[in-house]
Amino acid sequence: STPSRPQPTHPLAVAPVTAPEATVDGFVEQFLRNLNNGRGVALSASTPNDRYFALAATVRDYLMARWLEDVRRQRTAQSKGVAYLSAEYLLGRQLDNNLLATGLTEIAGEALAACGLDIDEVRALEIEPGLGNGGLGRLAACFIDSLATMGVPNIGYGIRYEYGIFRQTFVDGQQVEQADSWLSLGSPWEFPHPEAAQTISFGGHTETYDDDGVVRSRWIPAWNVQAVPHNYMVPGYHNGRVNTLRLWSAQATQGFDLRTFNSGDYQEAVRAQTYAENISKVLYPEDSTPQGKELRLQQQYFFVAASISDFVNLILPRDFDLTRLPERVIFQLNDTHPVIGVPELMRVLVDEKGLEWDAAWAITRECFAYTCHTLLPEALEVWPSDLLGRLLPRHLEIIYRINDEFLDEVRERYGDDEDRIRRMSIIAPDGAVRMAFLATVAGSKVNGVAELHSQLLREKVLPDFDEFFPGKFTNVTNGVTPRRFVKLANPGLSRLITDTIGPGWLTDLDRLRELEPFADDASFRQAFASVKAANKRALAKTLHARDGFTVDDGHMLDVMVKRLHEYKRQTLKLLHIVSQYDAIVSGRVSPAEVTPRTFVFGAKAAPGYAMAKRIIHLINAVGEVVNSDPRVEGRLAVLFPPNYNVTLAERVVPAADLSEQISLAGKEASGTGNMKFALNGALTIGTDDGANVEIRQLVGDENFFLFGMTEPEVATLAETGYHPIDFVRADENLQSALDLISSGAFSCGDGSVFEPVVSNLVHHDPFMALADFTSYAAAQQKVDALYADTEAWTRSAILNVARSGFFSSDRSMRDYIDRIWHTPPVR
Numbered sequence: 001s002t003p004s005r006p007q008p009t010h011p012l013a014v015a016p017v018t019a020p021e022a023t024v025d026g027f028v029e030q031f032l033r034n035l036n037n038g039r040g041v042a043l044s045a046s047t048p049n050d051r052y053f054a055l056a057a058t059v060r061d062y063l064m065a066r067w068l069e070d071v072r073r074q075r076t077a078q079s080k081g082v083a084y085l086s087a088e089y090l091l092g093r094q095l096d097n098n099l100l101a102t103g104l105t106e107i108a109g110e111a112l113a114a115c116g117l118d119i120d121e122v123r124a125l126e127i128e129p130g131l132g133n134g135g136l137g138r139l140a141a142c143f144i145d146s147l148a149t150m151g152v153p154n155i156g157y158g159i160r161y162e163y164g165i166f167r168q169t170f171v172d173g174q175q176v177e178q179a180d181s182w183l184s185l186g187s188p189w190e191f192p193h194p195e196a197a198q199t200i201s202f203g204g205h206t207e208t209y210d211d212d213g214v215v216r217s218r219w220i221p222a223w224n225v226q227a228v229p230h231n232y233m234v235p236g237y238h239n240g241r242v243n244t245l246r247l248w249s250a251q252a253t254q255g256f257d258l259r260t261f262n263s264g265d266y267q268e269a270v271r272a273q274t275y276a277e278n279i280s281k282v283l284y285p286e287d288s289t290p291q292g293k294e295l296r297l298q299q300q301y302f303f304v305a306a307s308i309s310d311f312v313n314l315i316l317p318r319d320f321d322l323t324r325l326p327e328r329v330i331f332q333l334n335d336t337h338p339v340i341g342v343p344e345l346m347r348v349l350v351d352e353k354g355l356e357w358d359a360a361w362a363i364t365r366e367c368f369a370y371t372c373h374t375l376l377p378e379a380l381e382v383w384p385s386d387l388l389g390r391l392l393p394r395h396l397e398i399i400y401r402i403n404d405e406f407l408d409e410v411r412e413r414y415g416d417d418e419d420r421i422r423r424m425s426i427i428a429p430d431g432a433v434r435m436a437f438l439a440t441v442a443g444s445k446v447n448g449v450a451e452l453h454s455q456l457l458r459e460k461v462l463p464d465f466d467e468f469f470p471g472k473f474t475n476v477t478n479g480v481t482p483r484r485f486v487k488l489a490n491p492g493l494s495r496l497i498t499d500t501i502g503p504g505w506l507t508d509l510d511r512l513r514e515l516e517p518f519a520d521d522a523s524f525r526q527a528f529a530s531v532k533a534a535n536k537r538a539l540a541k542t543l544h545a546r547d548g549f550t551v552d553d554g555h556m557l558d559v560m561v562k563r564l565h566e567y568k569r570q571t572l573k574l575l576h577i578v579s580q581y582d583a584i585v586s587g588r589v590s591p592a593e594v595t596p597r598t599f600v601f602g603a604k605a606a607p608g609y610a611m612a613k614r615i616i617h618l619i620n621a622v623g624e625v626v627n628s629d630p631r632v633e634g635r636l637a638v639l640f641p642p643n644y645n646v647t648l649a650e651r652v653v654p655a656a657d658l659s660e661q662i663s664l665a666g667k668e669a670s671g672t673g674n675m676k677f678a679l680n681g682a683l684t685i686g687t688d689d690g691a692n693v694e695i696r697q698l699v700g701d702e703n704f705f706l707f708g709m710t711e712p713e714v715a716t717l718a719e720t721g722y723h724p725i726d727f728v729r730a731d732e733n734l735q736s737a738l739d740l741i742s743s744g745a746f747s748c749g750d751g752s753v754f755e756p757v758v759s760n761l762v763h764h765d766p767f768m769a770l771a772d773f774t775s776y777a778a779a780q781q782k783v784d785a786l787y788a789d790t791e792a793w794t795r796s797a798i799l800n801v802a803r804s805g806f807f808s809s810d811r812s813m814r815d816y817i818d819r820i821w822h823t824p825p826v827r
């Protein structure tokens with residue numbers, strides 16, 4: 001039943017919602033009101049958590065009027081919006097970002113000071129919502145920031161995991177995972193609406209029935225759960241716009257079974273509830289690997305079905321003509337995780353709304369677009385048909401029909417080319433459903449995330465589809481939000497930029513080009529270098545407080561932060577560190593000849609990825625030995641702060657001198673850390689992979705340290721047969737670095753500890769780290785040479801900043817709008 005609409009008579013009740021006054025007094029008043037009325041405490045009796053909540057609530061209050069207005073506008077306007085479907089949003093802390101968006105940072109600081117509080121202490125209490133694994137989830141967060149800032153109507157849909165990405169600790173150098181109970185103290189940023197829950201069904205069977213002479217199919221599900229929306233504000237930067245992020249939480253349809261409970265079987269009484277609520281319990285801690293788990297498919301369907309129903313049944317007007325759905329929405333599929341939405345929209349249109357199959361298919365094909373984020377063939381999701389059929393029987397039927405009709409079209413075009421039909425079938429020979437194929441057939445567009453990636457996607461992963469669907473494939477190179485990753489993370493650089501080129505660049509990042517001439521200005525270089533030095537000191541302070549580390553002032557900061565994966569090649573970096581250490585301790589070079597460097601690693605390994613965990617152990621072991629060996633004379637240090645996350649990234653990125661982007665060419669789809677570093681004035685040492693290619697093109701060869709095989713060279717080597725041992729024999733530094741590890745130098749003399757890592761490299765080396773070692777070491781020598789010339793280095797660093805404006809996620813959003821979404825131009 002529809003709730004009755006209120007009929008207000010009081011003038012206040014019909015007036016638009018207003019924000020508190022944007023003054024220190026106004027802020028203090030609102031803050032105290034939130035503390036007293038919201039938390040039920042007096043200032044004098046408040047805990048730090050009370051203050052954090054009251055501060056967050058106050059910032060929210062300033063955004064509320066705009067949010068309500070934007071929600072209203074987006075409902076009444078008949079314009080097309082973007083519904084971004086993503087299983088991950090790696091948001092980072094909200095307080096600072098929302099203060100920045102509202103322009104209240106200074107007022108809030110003064111207001112809290114007037115209450116006798118230090119805003120920095122309050123701010124430090126925020127636990128970031130780690131609802132993502134890495135780049136893919138962080139990209140989604142950057143995109144919704146950009147859309148709000150550009151004033152593009154958008155709703156982000158995802159899952160409110162009760163536990164986000166695990167908290168990483170090290171015990172004896174080994175990764176130990178802890179649950180990320182980010183909600184244990186509550187979350188001040190979310191608005192739960194249990195009354196607006198959607199019912200999501202699973203299991204059961206299908207049956208056919210006669211609908212006025214037409215045979216139709218319907219789904220008789222076996223069980224269901226409630227999807228409870230939790231709304232988050234997504235404020236634009238200084239534009240008064242606020243979009244919505246809607247994350248779904250699973251709740252049991254019925255609470256617990258009272259009769260069973262009273263009979264004494266407590267566990268049985270809550271079994272169904274526990275089962276249902278497990279769906280949104282925890283984020284899968286995988287990155288770039290498929291996870292063929294039933295619960296994961298449940299999660300995917302759960303949030304996608306809730307989101308589609310939300311849009312179709314609640315956001316659209318009741319009498320909306322669904323044949324016009326493509327005029328109102330584009331569902332952007334963030335990788336294959338939400339692709340089950342394709343058969344779900346078909347089911348809604350055909351089974352629930354009574355549309356004809358062909359009409360529904362025409363609508364569906366226009367309403368979806370698919371972004372692929374990987375090239376690793378093993379990372380393309382497939383669902384065994386028995387699993388899919390058990391959990392979602394009607395969807396499997398729909399997928400079969402989509403596939404049958406698609407393969408008919410293929411036959412029509414190519415005749416009985418059975419080989420091609422087998423290659424292109426959405427259903428694999430073993431019966432599994434290939435979700436990337438389904439997304440490609442259904443999507444109006446398919447995009448990769450960097451030029452090289454999109455090219456390889458077309459040529460190597462989906463060539464038959466590229467031929468079959470001319471014009472369907474496109475590229476949108478990733479980007480990052482400069483609000484969080486320049487302005488918030490690097491206030492010193494931001495101030496220097498504004499002092500130099502004036503304001504406005506933060507929403508028009510190409511304007512960084514105006515910094516170019518200042519690369520030749522000695523006083524600007526000096527100011528730039530002192531910002532970098534201050535950022536390094538700030539990082540040193542953070543790492544000292546957080547992990548007890550000391551960072552030497554004079555060191556180059558050489559940083560590799562990203563998920564631990566063999567294709568990213570943390571081992572390549574590590575072998576180079578070991579070889580430098582080896583050169584010192586064996587007396588081949590004196591410490592004085594070595595450029596003082598601190599190597600910073602940050603990386604989580606998927607809990608089930610044994611090799612990745614061993615590599616983490618090895619990095620820590622090498623650090624322990626190198627850092628304490630007096631023969632090194634403090635010239636080299638290896639720091640591996642645990643639990644790298646967005647909050648730490650905001651400290652590490654602005655402090656870095658050198659950015660390590662050293663994946664095997666053809667494996668890293670794009671990378672986005674690479675962009676963050678370049679924008680903050682780090683130079684990149686990198687392969688010709690992912691977005692590195694575009695970074696190098698833009699910043700110029702002379703401001704980028706390129707090394708390693710190109711993708712075609714990698715392909716040729718793989719074809720002709722790769723024998724890592726040949727490369728070991730050809731480089732004695734490499735040989736002795738490997739020998740040193742094998743000798744037990746980093747494992748108390750016990751060579752067996754890291755033997756699996758060494759033998760995997762020497763005998764298999766699936767990502768060809770050894771083949772690129774010599775070239776990598778040579779590039780590192782060039783790094784040392786340039787670093788020795790402080791002025792030249794700073795000049796290059798400035799040019800990296802000036803030429804990286806392209807990597808704003810605002811530009812990515814413009815490209816999506818132009819090439820894929822065709823949403824109306826931004827006002």
Ligand code: 73E
Pocket residue numbers: 133135136139286287288289290335373374379449478668669670671672690
């Ligand atoms: O190259 C990155 C890319 O920059 C890629 O590895 C990453 O997405 C980033 C953003 O486009 C990515 N993550 C995943 N696949 N590609 C993934 C796969 C399964 C689960 C979680 C994440």
